Amino acid sequence: MNIKKYIKIYSLFLFTSVASELEYKSNIIIDFITAILSLIGSIFLLSIFFQSTDNIGGWKFEQALIIQGIYTILNGITNTWFNPNLTEIVKHIREGTLDFVLLKPIDSQFFISLKKIAPSGFLEIILGLALLIFCIGINQINVNLGFLILCLTTLFCSIVILYSLWFLISTTTIWFVKTWNATEVLRSFLYVGRFPLNSFSLSLRIFFSIFVPIAFITTIPSEVFLGLAQQWKILLELIVSGIFFLVSRRFWLFALKFYTSASS
């Protein structure tokens, strides 16, 4: 893979996407307002839960805010990259425009995963980061290089898991043609990630750790943030994200053999 070529192409993807979005100014402003209201609403909901108790599943309100911050960043990444691209896969396959992607001398997974961005999601990422910085202050967290590396690594792994899950579901479109609902279910599961894993019953904890690893996505990075994560959990998240990414990649290449293109 020619990295320089891919960086150049990605910079063009960025430029064309932003330029396309800027054609519709009012839409961007509405998206920005939605992002701010969504964060305020989530914090309000969390504060209602904590009104009658000091902690939920062993997490105090200030600590649970970290999960909210990580969720907001991930939701921002979802809205910036995953939503505009991965939902398009279904459209590409239904309408047969995947033909244009497959006939280009470029990795098709790279192309369909990163072609578009929705700049409004950037605000959510910034808001999430701001909330995390606020949480560092109120939880009196000692920030050093090792801490930052661990935080970024686990956050990166969370992004990879989320991407791979979404991509795996979207890939099944090659056989089932219409899988909008499945990706919507995944998004709903992601809402679960706003709350600490320990606040759920054992059966749900097992479900959200093994079958749909939402727990890995928000809880482990939050534990790292608070210095509570055990090393094995971090290692496990690394392994899980690696496996998920490899599986999604292999599955895509396998699925392409069954692509029949849409009729003309």
Place this chain on the structure above:
Amino acid sequence: MSENIIQVSNLSKSFDISTKQPGLKGTLKHFFKRETKSIEIIKNINFEIKKGEIVGFLGANGAGKTTILKILCGLIYPSGGKLSVAGNLPYKRKSNFLKNITLIMGQKQQLIWDLPPIESFYLNAAIYDIEQTEAKKRIKELSDMLEIEKELYVPVRKLSLGQRMKAELLAALIHRPNILFLDEPTLGLDINAQRNLRKFLQIYNKQTNATICLTSHYMKDITSLCKRVICIHEGCITYDGKLNKLLKKISPVKDVLIVCKTDKDAIKLSNSGFVIKNKNQKEITITIKKDTFKSALNEILNKFDIEDLYINEPPIDEIIGNILVKKKV
């Protein structure tokens, strides 16, 4: 003798297609237990295409023309048989192969909808490893040929269908492919836009010696671009050869409208043994076999006093329409 750039032998392709009975019962049955049938869309076909040739694929809807094009460009895996396109197995979609081909589909578009086409051209140039200065040069060249210099900077959504199709062509040709697969490229275009597109393809073929495989339901596309046609019927090749030969074979007669000077000449002509198709006072339409056409025409000109004469070929759409539904040509 030029080399074969496309070689296909015993190519076949089957699709599993689910069927559904009408009504609620059929819908419920279809939801819980689908009945799928394997349908052979392409049946052991063989052909070769030489470098620089323009070949038209003719067939009714669902005959398998588009499937053949999609197999040739590597989008669909064949179920059986051998094929080679520019020395490659298309379905492996190797980078060098993809840089050598292009697919243009009249009903699908790759341009970025909200931006001027020039942005999509630069993106495609980067994907095909074309330096920016070279890309600019090629865009200039092609936009001159296609006459869309002004439209390069107008958002795609504001362009007319004809202008958009020209821009699609430019986007698909920026890497100067040697093999063009065109699936109904003139679909929905007005007569002038169709003519311009055909003119462009002729020039492109002449200048670059590119091989063109074309499907179209507009017979003018086929007759003005393709010397050779491959007729497909239910996944089988029913004819592969020169278009002229095919037309001669299918339509061995010509209609001649003769306007006689006097009624007497008209009566004389109608009783002279020619096959009369139509008679209206001094105007007589006779049908003449193409192989006796010259001698018959000589006889008419020498023996009868005529005022005017019109030679009509049967409409090509009608002839080809008949071919499309025939199992054997």
